[in-house]
Amino acid sequence: MKILILGAAGMIGRRLAQALSAHDLTLVDMIQPDQPGAICMARDLTADPAPLLAGRPEAIIHLAAVVSGEAEADFAKGYAINLDASRALLEAIRAIPGYRPKLLFASSIAVFGTPFPDQIPDDFHLTPRTSYGTQKAMTELLISDYTRRGFIDGLSLRLPTICIRPGAPNKAASGFFSNILREPLVGLPAVLPVEDSTRHWFASPASAVGFFTHALGLDLGQFGAARALNMPGLSATVAEEIEALRRVAGQKAVDLIEVKRDETIAAIVAGWPCDFTATRARAAGFVAETSFDQIIAAHLT
């Protein structure tokens, strides 16, 4: 299958491109992706997307985005990349008569805002509380409408927080969820800025890759007009993370976690959703981890 991946050099994009390497891949990102056997292009997302469609890819996986913090700090850039570039892609597709690719879009649980029920159902209302979440919600609406009109066969996948993120600790408010596992697992210290009773919604990078490869093989018609799906995940507390770490790496690893409360981060995290039913996605065969032991195992393999 001819597949175009936008945002192919990111954390998920790189793994996804490897998982799909048997296909005819075109990989695009701001920084040049690098995968043998694939067409790799460095390209700004604001550039005209029409040339990317010249080969009429049967599937397009759209992962490219400005992250939440940057979309909040740079209002215009967030809308330009997270909304306008997605719409330009949809318009470039619509301009090609008879072309109707499968389009998988990486959306986010940031489309939802407080107050939340204990477990968020599939039909919870869209109440983004950030510009990033607003841009994702608007793009979801476009994808449903372009699908209904027959221009694409689309699906928006609302990803849980990805854990354990690889790489060095970053300053994202959600970074500590990964840091307190990844760093102690290699003997390095990490800071926990919130209560260990804090609950959140997780999936491993491998699960995220699995969501997209699974969706590629699905008949999306089964989702009818509602083309945005809450992906499955693991609802767990920080204490459960730490217990899993203790089982895998012992008390000496746990002792590397320094509790240092940060009121700013605690306040941000308090506004995040922490559990979903993900009924429709599970029924369609999407799967994620069911324990932090599995999430740690996914990181270590």
Added chain:
Amino acid sequence: MKILILGAAGMIGRRLAQALSAHDLTLVDMIQPDQPGAICMARDLTADPAPLLAGRPEAIIHLAAVVSGEAEADFAKGYAINLDASRALLEAIRAIPGYRPKLLFASSIAVFGTPFPDQIPDDFHLTPRTSYGTQKAMTELLISDYTRRGFIDGLSLRLPTICIRPGAPNKAASGFFSNILREPLVGLPAVLPVEDSTRHWFASPASAVGFFTHALGLDLGQFGAARALNMPGLSATVAEEIEALRRVAGQKAVDLIEVKRDETIAAIVAGWPCDFTATRARAAGFVAETSFDQIIAAHLT
């Protein structure tokens, strides 16, 4: 108060401008509005909105839109007027340092799609099933985000179907709800294309005007981050419409209604919402009719 009304020559805009004539009004529409004492401008909504803000209106009432049928027939035009022009207005406001007008936006119950509960709650999910509804939902999301960021003080008012619409019968799928009252009231025949058990959600033109004048006087901060409100209305069946007509104008008026089923219209109407709690709006003092006798009385005065 300095008030700018966009779409001021439409059914609601004209009445609203009259109701607000004690204020310092600027009235804008594609066709030149006509009201003594007001600044009246004929202007395409796709034109640069910046000049309209030169006088820094304290309130902007945005009623201008391509209607549902046209947005469905002309995909590009619907997005250009119903989404892009609204966003251009928001961006023009954002470009003026320190300016934060009250912005009231005429949204629609078309942001909701089937399946519906018997009565739609305020937090029902956004599931538009038309391009028009998608464009309204996207603009609502923008208005909430621009409000949260402090660029405007916004509110989206989701209007019920307006009944009794003045003027000649039109071909809108919802037209018959008005036609079967307005025409027999003046001795003319009308066609009823659906079962009389069909239920829908109504408010008079006078109520719609009242929603906006009431919102003008409200502290919108009370609505927090959720800046889209289902307006109150009357949930009633066609049979209840006809009974009210009989009470007001007698059996001879009812006899002017010819039942002529139209499967296309019946199918469209079956997908429309027919009852809302409108709890938040009612609590904030928004009011609508509670019987079709009142809706007919509003038409006759």
